[in-house]
Amino acid sequence: MPGFVYAQAAPSAFDMLNSLLIPTALIIGIMYFLMIRPQQRRLKEHRDMVASIRRGDIVVTSGGIIGKVTKVEDNELQVEIADGVRIKLVRATVSEVRHKGEKGEAAPASKAKAAS
Numbered sequence: 001m002p003g004f005v006y007a008q009a010a011p012s013a014f015d016m017l018n019s020l021l022i023p024t025a026l027i028i029g030i031m032y033f034l035m036i037r038p039q040q041r042r043l044k045e046h047r048d049m050v051a052s053i054r055r056g057d058i059v060v061t062s063g064g065i066i067g068k069v070t071k072v073e074d075n076e077l078q079v080e081i082a083d084g085v086r087i088k089l090v091r092a093t094v095s096e097v098r099h100k101g102e103k104g105e106a107a108p109a110s111k112a113k114a115a116s
């Protein structure tokens with residue numbers, strides 16, 4: 001009994017393109033919603049936080065220095081980290097702002113000396 005061989009149509013270029021295009025689009029969409037969008041949101045929140053720094057706020061730098069803002073300039077802040085010790089910081093290095101009267105604020109150096 002002779003075997004019958006049936007000819008099958010070769011996959012078209014459109015089918016091959018779809019097999020690559022759809023998974024690639026899904027991967028890009030997932031990456032956007034899981035990585036890129038949250039990062040942009042955090043960046044915007046940090047930019048807004050740094051822009052709202054005012055004199056008297058307690059700030060924490062990315063290096064861990066805690067101090068009270070004594071002077072605000074365009075791109076720099078003057079921060080008092082101890083009695084009579086003031087340093088200049090670039091605004092972008094501030095990682096946290098603790099506004100006046102907020103709980104958890106650093107104790108002034110004069111009160112720390114009195115407690116010793």
